[in-house]
Amino acid sequence: MKNHHNLSTHLLACLLVVFSLSVSPSQAKVVKSSKNSVLLAQKTVQPSKSMPVVDTAKTVPPLAQTTEQSSKLLQVIDISIPVYSQPNLKSNQLATVDRGTLVTLIATQGDWYQIELANDARDGQKTGWVLQSRSKEGAFALQELVGPGKAEVTNPLITAPSEAFSSLRGQSSLPRVTTLAPIDPAQTTLPAPNLPRESISIPDRWRLMQTLGFKFPLYDPYNQNVLKGDLPVFTNLAPDLFFNLGVISDNLLEFRTVPTPVSQTTSGSQNIFGNRSQQIQASTLILSLGLSKGNTTFKPPDFEFRFVPAIQFNHVNVGEAAALYVDPTYGTQRNHSFLGVQELFVDYHLRNVSPKFDFDSLRVGIQPFISDFRGFLFQDTAMGVRVFGNRDSNLYQYNLAAFQRIEKDTNSGLNNIGKPLRDDYVFAANLYKQDFPILGFTSQVTAIHNLNRETTVHYDENGFLARPAFLGDVRPREYQVTYFGYSGDGHLGFLSDRYRLNLSTTSYAAVGKDNRSPLSQSAQDIQAYFHASELSRDFSWVRLRGSFLVASGDKDPYDNKATGFDAIFENPQFAGSDTSYFIRQSTPLIGGGGVGLSGRNGLLPSLRSSKEQGQSNFQNPGLRLYGIGADFDVLPKLRLFSNINKLYFMDTSSLSVLRNQYVSSADIGIDYSVGFHWRPYYNQNLLVNGSAAILQFGDGMKQLYGNTQSNLRSIILNAIFNF
Template sequence: MPALAGVSTLGLALLLGTVVTPQTAHAQGEGEVVYCDDLDPRDRARSTRRRAGGSNRDCTYRETTVDAETGEVTREVPVAARPRSVLPRRYSDIPRPTAEQFVEKVAIPDRWRIVNALGYADNWWDPYNQNTIKGDRPIHDDWFFNVTAISDSVLEFREVPTPVGVQSTDRPGSLDVLGETEQYLFNQNVAVELVYYQGDTVFRPPDWEFRFTPVFNYNYTELDEILGVNADPADGVTRNDNHVGIQAAFVDKHLRDVSDRYDFDSVRVGIQPFSSDFRGFLFQDAPFGVRLFGTRDNNRFQYNLAWFRRMEKDTNSGLNDVSEDLRDDDVFVANLYWQDFPQLGFFSQASLIYNRNREDEVFYDTNDLIQRPASVGEERLREYDVWYLGYNGDGHFGRLNLTTSFYAAFGQEEDAVFSGRESDIEAFFFAAEPSMDFDWIRARLSFLYGSGDDDPFDGKSEGFDAIFENPQFAGADTSYYIRQGLPLIGGGRVALSQRNGVLNSLRSSKEHGQSNFTNPGIILAGGGVDMDLLPELRLSLNANYLAFAETGVLEVARQQANVDSEIGVDLSAAVIWRPFMSQNVVVRVSYAQMLAGQGYKDLYGDEDPYSLLCNVILTF
C-alpha cells in the first residue's frame, strides 16, 4: 500500500498497539486480576462496556458480604466467571445502612397524609390541585366530601306561535286566532351537588354514598299576548318566578363484590337521575325510586332493575317540586348493557319498561292552567298501562360511529283522548345517527321516525309517545323544533310538540301531562357537521327536514280538512367556546330558523319562526 510505504516495522507495531491497548489497559502483569472496585469510575465504565466479538469486561468485581451484626459491607472474593451472554451484575457504591442507621417506623393513618408531608397546599377554591372538598383527601377516616357547583344561564329570544287571549288581549283590535309571536326568556339555575361517600372510587364503587343536589332557579318570561304566562289576564304579559328544586337526594349502598375484578351489586334509594337509553329518547328524568344495579364479567355486562315514581314538576322551571305529592305514575325498568357487542367498540342495550298510570284527579299547574286531563278531545281523566320493548346501541364500527334506538310500545288505555273508549296501544319508534370523523370535522346524518295514528276512533292508539323525553339528537336544543314547544292553537290547550322534545305528542305538557298515544307522529331526516376550529372553539351546523307521519288526528283536533304533512326545514348553527379547554367555562351561542312547510302554514300561517339562544355554564 503506497500510504504505508516507508513505515518501519517498529512504527507499525506501535500503531497496532494503540488499537488493542484499551482492551488490556488495566492488566498489571501476566495473569494478574484487575478489580473493577478499585478503578476510577470512567475507567470502570470503559472496562465493563460490552464489545462486539470481545469479552464482556477486562476487570472483575469482588463478591459482597454483609456482617449480620454490624451491617458492614465488604468485597473480597473474586466473582466466578460468567457466560459472555449475561450482563454483569452491578452493585451500588453506597454501602448499605447499618441497623442503627434505620429510623424508627412511624405509622401513617392513610396514604393521603403522605401528600401533606410533602408540603402540597390545600386550597378549597382550586379544583385543579389537591383539594379536600373535591374528594382528593378524606375529611375523616376513609370518608370523603365532594362539592360541585354549576351556574347555568340562558338568555333566549324566540318567535313561537301564540294565541290571542280569549277573555282579553294586550292588542285591541286583534281579531285573529293567532297573536304576536315575539317572546323573551331569561333563566338562571345554580346547582350545588354535595356528595359524602366512603371508600374508593377507582377500581370499585364507594361502600356508601350520600348525594344531595338542590337547584336554585330564577326565570323571567315576556310575551306580547295576555294569557300566555298565566290564566289570569290581570297578570299581564310578563312573569317573574323562582323555585328551589331537589334534583338528587339519595343513598347508595355497595352490597357486594362478585369477582376479583370488582364486579359488584349496589342499591340506590331516593330522588335520582336516570336515563333509559343513550340519547334520552324515552325516559330521562330525576324521579324518586329504588334501583338495583351492578356489573358482571369484568364490567362487560351492566344491568339495572328499578322502580320509579314520577315527581310533580314546578311549571316554570321544570325542576322537581317536593312540596307536591308524588304522582300516581309508576315506571318499572329492567335493562342490560353489553359492551363490545356485536363488535369491539360498540355498546348494545336491551330494555323492558312498564309505565303504569293511574292519575284520576284533575290537576292545575302553577299558572292555573289545566294539565290533567289534557284539554283536547273528550277531556276525560285517563288511565293506561304501556310496555316498551327496546334496543339501543352506541359506539363505532371501524371509522363509522353509530347511535341507534328502537322501541315498540304496546298496552291498553281507558278513555282514549278522542274516542273516550278503551283502546289498544300499538306504536313504535326508530332513530339512527351515523357519523364519521375527517380530521377536525365530524359529519353526521340523522333519521328518526315516531309512528302516528291515522284514525283516532278505530280503537287503536298508534301514535308513539315517550314517558319523559329529552333527546340529544339532530342538533338537540340548537334545533328550533326540538328546543321550542309549539301550542296546538285552535284545537285545545295542548302542545303539538314539547320544549326540549321531538315527538308530536299533543299532550298538555311534558312536565305535568300524561302520555298521549293518539298523535300525528314525526318523521325527521337531516344532517350536520361538528367542526373543531380550535381546541377551544367548535362550530356546529344542522339541517333537518320534518314531517307528520299522519295528519288525521290534527284534522280532527282542529276541525280542519287537508292539513299537509310537511312541517318544514329546520336550519341551525351553534358556536361553542371553551376558553380554558375544559368544561369549567362553556359559552354557547346558537341560532335556528324554521323554513315553514305547507303543513306548518296550514296550522300557524306563513311566518318562518326563529330562536336565538345564549348559554353560559360555569362549573366548579
C-alpha cells in the same frame, strides 16, 4: 482431624471469654429509658478493620453454648416467641415476646436461652427460658445486637403477668428502633432483620404531600382539595370518608318567536295569533353535595350519600298576556323563583362478585335515570329504587329499577317535593354488553313498563289544565304501556379501517292499554313503534352526520287502536337536540295554547298539555325526520356545528279531528340551526354556548297556523360556570 477441629473450637471460646473480660467494670454506664427503668449498658471495644464481619442470619446461633453468660442484649426477629419457666416445652408459659423486643440474656443451656423478664423488689430477679429457632424467613429467632453505639430501648413489647417485666439490661450496640409493628409475612416481604426501620408518622396517606409542605387553597380544584374528594374528612368516624362539592351556575338568555293566541285584552286584533315575540332570562344555581366511603380508584365506593338542590330565578316577557297565565289580567311579564331537589339518594355497595371488582349496588331516593343512549324514552330524576352493577370486567352492565314520578314546578321544570308524588310509575330493566355484536360497539336491550293511574283533574301553577289534556271530552284517563327496545352505540370499524364510521341507533315497540280515548270515548289498544339512527364519520377535525327518525302516527282516532308513539319523559340528544327550533320550542296548537304540538326539549308531536306535567298521548300524528349535520373542531377550545332537518307528520288524521279541519299535507317544514361551544380555558369550568335556529313552515304547518306564522326563530346564549 476431629481433634484439631475440637481444639480450634476450644481456642475460639477461650478468646471470646478473654475478650469479654477485657472490658473493665468502670466502663459501665447507666442509661434511663423513656419509662425511667434503669438499663445497664457496657461499652464494647471498637472492632478493627481486620476483624471479620459475621452475618448472623446465615451462620450458627451468635452465642456460645455456655451455662453462664455476661449480660448481653438480644433482639427478637421472629413474629413472637413464648417464654417458659424451665428449659422444657412442657413447662409453664410465662409470657410472650413479640418481634422487635430487646431482652437480656443471662445463661444458655443448649438451644435454650435464659432471659430476664422482670426485676421485682419483692421476689428478686424474674427469669424465663426461650428456645432458639429459625423464623419463617430463615433467620434465627433471637439475634445478638453487635456494632458500635449505645443501645436505647423504647417501649418493649413483652406481654406477661402483672409481676413480670419492668426493665431490661442492654449492652453497647447500634441505635435502632426496637418496637416494630407486627406484619403478616404472607402478604408482604419482611424488612431485613438486622436493619432498623426508618419511618415518620403522617396523618394519612392522602396528606403525604401536605406533610412535605405542599398545601393548596380550597378554591383550587386542580390540586388536592378536601372539597373535591381528594382528602378524607371526618376521620374520627372512618378513615376513608370523602366529601365532594360541585357548584354549577347555568345562565340563559333566549329570544324566540312562537305562534301565540291573541289575548282578550288586545283590542282591534283581526287575527287568531297575536304578537309572537318572547324573551326569557333564567339563572339556575345547582349544588352537588356528595359524601362517599371507600376507595374509588379500583372499586366502587362502599357507601355514597348525595344531595343536589337547585334554585332558579327566571324572568319572562311575552307579547300576549294569555301566554303566561290563564287570566290575561296578570300581564305580559312574569318573575319566578323556585328551589327544587334534583337528587337525594343513598347508594349502598352490596357486594363484589369478582377479584376485578364487578359489583352489585343498591340506590334509594331521588336519582337520575336514562333509558337509552340518547334519551328518547325516559330521562328524568325521579323517586325510586334501583339495583345496578356489572359483570365480566364491566363487559356486562345491568339496571333493575322502579320509580314514582315527582311533580314538576310549572315555570322552572325542577322537582317539587312539596307536592305529593304522582300516580305515575315506571319499572325498568336493561342490560348492556360492550363489544357486541362487533368490537367497539355497545348494545343495550330494554324493557320499561309505564303505569299511569292519574284519574284526578290537575291544574298547573299558571291556571292551565295539565291533566287530563284539553282534548275531546276532557275526562280523566289512565293507561299502562310496555316498551321493548334495542339501542346501540359505537364504531363500525369492520367495514373499513380507513373509513371508520360511527353509529347510534335506538328502536322501540310499545304495546299496552288506554282505558279511555278522549276522542272516541272508548278503550284503545296501544300499538306503536319508534326508530332513530345517526351515522357519522370523522375527517380529522370535521365530523359529518346523517340522521333518520320515524315515530308511528295514529291513522284513525276511532278504530280503538292507538298507534301514535309517545315517550314517558323524553330529552333527545339527536339531530341538533336543543339547538333545533322544533325540538327546543313548544308550539301551541289548540285550547288557547293549553295543548302544544310538541313539548319543550321534546321531539315527538305528542299533543300533550306539557311534557313535564301532562300524560302520554298515543293518538298523535307521529313524525318522520331526515337530517344532516356537521361538527367543526376549529380550535381546541372552540367547536362549531350546524344542522338541517326535514320534518313530516306520519299521519294527519288526529290533527284534522282536533282542529276540525282537513289537514291534507304532512309537510312540517325545514329546521335550520347553527351554534358554537366555546371553552375559553380549555376545560369545563367556563362554557359558553350559543345557537340560532329557524323553522321554515311546510304546507302542513301553514294549514295549521297560516302563512303569517312561518319562519319561527330562536336565538340562545348560555353561560355555564362549573366548580
